[in-house]
Amino acid sequence: MRKLKLQMQISVDGFVSTGPNDDQSWVTWALEDIYDDVLYLLNSIDTILIGRKLAVDYIPYWEKTLTIPKDPMNAFAERIVNAKKIVFTKTLTELKGHNTFLEKGNYVDAIKKLKGEPGKDLPTGQAGIVVYGGTSFVSSLIKEKLIDELYLYINPVALGRGETVFDKLEETLPLKLKSSKKYNSGINLVVYELNESK
Numbered sequence: 001m002r003k004l005k006l007q008m009q010i011s012v013d014g015f016v017s018t019g020p021n022d023d024q025s026w027v028t029w030a031l032e033d034i035y036d037d038v039l040y041l042l043n044s045i046d047t048i049l050i051g052r053k054l055a056v057d058y059i060p061y062w063e064k065t066l067t068i069p070k071d072p073m074n075a076f077a078e079r080i081v082n083a084k085k086i087v088f089t090k091t092l093t094e095l096k097g098h099n100t101f102l103e104k105g106n107y108v109d110a111i112k113k114l115k116g117e118p119g120k121d122l123p124t125g126q127a128g129i130v131v132y133g134g135t136s137f138v139s140s141l142i143k144e145k146l147i148d149e150l151y152l153y154i155n156p157v158a159l160g161r162g163e164t165v166f167d168k169l170e171e172t173l174p175l176k177l178k179s180s181k182k183y184n185s186g187i188n189l190v191v192y193e194l195n196e197s198k
Contacts, residue, residue, distance in 0.1 A: 001116060003128055004131060005131070006152075015163060028157070033183040033187060038076070048080065048083050048132065051088055052091065054133045059085060082099060111146050145194060154189070
């Protein structure tokens with residue numbers, strides 16, 4: 001069974017965005033700090049799940065980035081553009097992008113089927129699945145306990161308001177700490193896995 005992993009920037013009080021336009025100006029963009037770890041996770045997957053709201057900007061952004069010579073984000077862009085991208089939508093009929101597919105059916109059934117496909121889920125196996133957002137889509141996946149591992153980059157800031165990916169939970173979600181790492185920028189990466197024994 002392949003694992004579905006979430007990677008997300010988050011504030012210390014649990015918010016992932018503020019304002020109507022998904023503002024993330026509060027994020028500590030210390031790329032040189034977290035670069036290797038973000039790329040390490042990206043190198044472990046071959047499939048990216050995306051909600052419609054994020055996908056319409058996300059996919060063209062990375063395809064454009066890949067065309068810019070010597071852009072420091074080219075390593076990310078190459079992996080994202082070449083990975084299989086599945087966009088979950090009820091309204092889109094088309095979305096242009098390399099290796100991009102629309103999924104219009106039941107997301108729970110579709111993701112369970114994806115996770116059941118063969119493939120070694122190893123750090124360098126390139127057979128894992130990652131979800132990057134958006135917020136509403138991720139919160140639905142968390143509610144259904146479809147996410148196996150959460151890679152949360154906790155930023156050194158409290159927002160006091162905003163959107164959270166845990167707002168749809170109807171019961172306690174037990175998690176087990178897998179690892180943690182602090183960076184010079186003040187960011188802490190905590191990796192939790194779903195603790196299904198509780």
